[in-house]
Amino acid sequence: MIMFREGEVDQRTALANQLVEEAKTKPVYALDSDLASSSGLNIFAKEHPEKFINCGIQEANMFGVAAAMAKEGFIPFVHTFSSFASRRALDQLYVSAIYNESAIKIISTDPGILNSANGGTHVSFEDIGIISSLPNVVIIDFTDPIMINKLIPHIIDDPRIYYLRMQRKTKEQIYERNQDFEVGKGIVLSLGNDVALICNSQLALKEGIKAKNILEKKGYSISLIDMFTVKPLDEELVLKMARRCKIVAIIENSSVRNGLGAIIADTLLMNRQYTELLKFGIPETLGEVGSYDYLIEKYGFDANNVVRVIEERLNLL
Amino acid sequence: MKSLYKFAKLIRYHSMECIASCGSGHVGGVLSIADLLAVLYGKIMNIDSSNPLWEERDRLVMSKGHCGPALYAALALKGFFPIEELRTLNQNGTRLPSHCNTLTPGVDFSTGSLGQGASLAVGVALALKKKNNPARTFLILGDGECNEGQIWESAMFAAHYGLDNIIAFVDQNKQQLDGDTRDVMSMENLEESFLSFGWFVKKVAGHNLEKIEEAILNAIENKGKPSLIVLDTIKGKGWTGAEGKPKVHHLPFTEKDLEILKNEIGLLGD
Numbered sequence: 163m164i165m166f167r168e169g170e171v172d173q174r175t176a177l178a179n180q181l182v183e184e185a186k187t188k189p190v191y192a193l194d195s196d197l198a199s200s201s202g203l204n205i206f207a208k209e210h211p212e213k214f215i216n217c218g219i220q221e222a223n224m225f226g227v228a229a230a231m232a233k234e235g236f237i238p239f240v241h242t243f244s245s246f247a248s249r250r251a252l253d254q255l256y257v258s259a260i261y262n263e264s265a266i267k268i269i270s271t272d273p274g275i276l277n278s279a280n281g282g283t284h285v286s287f288e289d290i291g292i293i294s295s296l297p298n299v300v301i302i303d304f305t306d307p308i309m310i311n312k313l314i315p316h317i318i319d320d321p322r323i324y325y326l327r328m329q330r331k332t333k334e335q336i337y338e339r340n341q342d343f344e345v346g347k348g349i350v351l352s353l354g355n356d357v358a359l360i361c362n363s364q365l366a367l368k369e370g371i372k373a374k375n376i377l378e379k380k381g382y383s384i385s386l387i388d389m390f391t392v393k394p395l396d397e398e399l400v401l402k403m404a405r406r407c408k409i410v411a412i413i414e415n416s417s418v419r420n421g422l423g424a425i426i427a428d429t430l431l432m433n434r435q436y437t438e439l440l441k442f443g444i445p446e447t448l449g450e451v452g453s454y455d456y457l458i459e460k461y462g463f464d465a466n467n468v469v470r471v472i473e474e475r476l477n478l479l
Numbered sequence: 480m481k482s483l484y485k486f487a488k489l490i491r492y493h494s495m496e497c498i499a500s501c502g503s504g505h506v507g508g509v510l511s512i513a514d515l516l517a518v519l520y521g522k523i524m525n526i527d528s529s530n531p532l533w534e535e536r537d538r539l540v541m542s543k544g545h546c547g548p549a550l551y552a553a554l555a556l557k558g559f560f561p562i563e564e565l566r567t568l569n570q571n572g573t574r575l576p577s578h579c580n581t582l583t584p585g586v587d588f589s590t591g592s593l594g595q596g597a598s599l600a601v602g603v604a605l606a607l608k609k610k611n612n613p614a615r616t617f618l619i620l621g622d623g624e625c626n627e628g629q630i631w632e633s634a635m636f637a638a639h640y641g642l643d644n645i646i647a648f649v650d651q652n653k654q655q656l657d658g659d660t661r662d663v664m665s666m667e668n669l670e671e672s673f674l675s676f677g678w679f680v681k682k683v684a685g686h687n688l689e690k691i692e693e694a695i696l697n698a699i700e701n702k703g704k705p706s707l708i709v710l711d712t713i714k715g716k717g718w719t720g721a722e723g724k725p726k727v728h729h730l731p732f733t734e735k736d737l738e739i740l741k742n743e744i745g746l747l748g749d
């Protein structure tokens with residue numbers, strides 16, 4: 163039975179705890195922009211006060227400072243909300259970090275609709291689109307605290323720039339401690355023949371699980387993939403799913419114009435894999451306040467809508 | 480003045496009513512800016528609630544956009560929309576998101592990404608000059624917000640173009656999100672910084688309505704330079720749950736707290 167259950171700590175605490183451990187033996191630094199109480203990095207600041215740098219409310223400066231620190235041999239993790247990590251410090255990310263080949267690690271919290279309590283200025287529907295258009299940045303969307311614990315050591319040792327999407331306050335966990343994670347490899351949660359549901363983020367995966375359960379009750383056979391690495395995409399797995407299933411459906415907590423679904427669509431077409439494709443996520447729109455349930459339904463990536471549209475399409479085939 | 484004091488109390492109460500309706504919010508910065516809003520909306524600003532986009536209106540940019548509830552309370556009390564609507568803060572489909580938004584009648588600019596309101600205000604002031612429109616522009620900044628480089632870019636710009644139709648305020652409540660500003664990112668002397676950029680600068684007790692009004696009138700008379708009024712304030716002013724306490728940026732606030740606040744600010748007796 164594939165399901166989320168309440169774990170011990172939320173994602174931000176898992177991340178902070180892991181960084182605390184790593185910083186004991188590696189030159190790991192944490193930089194925040196007056197959001198350490200929100201990101202959980204205040205836990206890190208307590209344990210390693212000399213390795214924590216509060217930059218104040220100045221995201222662009224923080225990205226520049228971190229890029230230089232990376233050049234000097236440190237491994238800096240910088241945090242701000244996804245909206246600011248993608249939109250506000252973009253040129254600094256490009257020039258100071260990417261163009262200078264400085265391996266900063268960006269903690270980008272509450273992407274997609276997750277920061278909706280703070281309204282339109284704080285949500286980022288297009289961050290995957292923005293960041294994935296830049297060369298040499300790995301994009302991960304953490305699914306649960308276990309994944310964070312197990313991937314952070316690899317991310318630290320990997321000399322690439324990382325953009326780490328994360329939902330700060332969820333304790334829910336789907337993986338066990340013995341689960342293996344590899345950057346760039348999707349996780350096959352179930353294998354079926356009718357529909358492949360490919361999800362990134364806990365929020366989307368939850369809808370995917372619900373949709374899978376409903377569709378299976380109706381007699382369909384479903385593949386469910388946690389595509390936690392958005393870039394570089396696990397093309398092999400995507401193509402395998404497209405060959406195996408009648409429909410590939412992407413469910414994501416980001417824009418359907420330029421998110422995971424768009425990347426997958428491009429991959430399929432460029433490989434001459436003309437599969438029935440459905441994308442569920444956030445339409446091209448401006449952000450607004452509202453509860454998660456309300457927004458998921460409004461944007462149409464709730465399990466019920468996913469099932470409805472998939473059945474409609476299956477009936478056409 | 481007596482009625483202005485009452486107005487300030489009402490802004491405090493109704494902005495916190497707004498926050499109580501969703502259970503938590505940016506309590507500290509909302510309470511520290513209530514008195515300025517009372518003076519601006521009670522005495523200074525030319526506005527028309529029946530015509531929120533009136534061309535001659537004074538403009539206001541709440542650059543510390545997370546303090547929407549304070550502005551919403553002032554606007555509701557001035558008749559821009561029903562007081563009852565304050566209880567829809569952050570609800571699905573609301574016109575009142577916690578950060579200022581042009582969805583709300585009377586709000587000129589959407590803000591929330593700190594620092595950007597400063598450029599918007601400077602741009603409005605420039606546009607008004609170009610249109611020979613005598614309206615004034617009021618800009619409200621947080622002291623933490625002044626960490627942003629954009630504040631200083633716009634400060635340089637406003638002085639360079641002699642935008643004396645802008646009056647900026649810094650709500651110097653000495654705290655930002657992670658704690659005291661002097662610990663997070665000290666900006667030793669804001670007054671001197673703005674002075675050196677070529678602004679007219681004044682610092683006043685930020686909860687003294689007479690002093691605030693006097694400083695604004697003074698700034699209006701001052702020609703040729705943009706004006707900055709630093710408000711010496713207390714984060715969370717007026718509610719014992721927050722006033723004078725550390726880390727009061729974002730707090731839970733319940734209907735029960737609202738009753739307590741009502742007593743504390745002396746609204747019951749009036």
Ligand SMILES: Cc1ncc(C[n+]2csc(CCOP(=O)(O)OP(=O)(O)O)c2C)c(N)n1
Nearest residue numbers: 196508591592593621622623624654655656
């Ligand atoms: C660009 C940007 N970075 C970070 C934030 C998150 N944030 C919201 S309020 C705040 C602290 C603001 O402190 P201050 O300006 O002093 O406001 P006040 O104390 O008056 O509430 C922060 C960091 C934001 N809204 N915008």
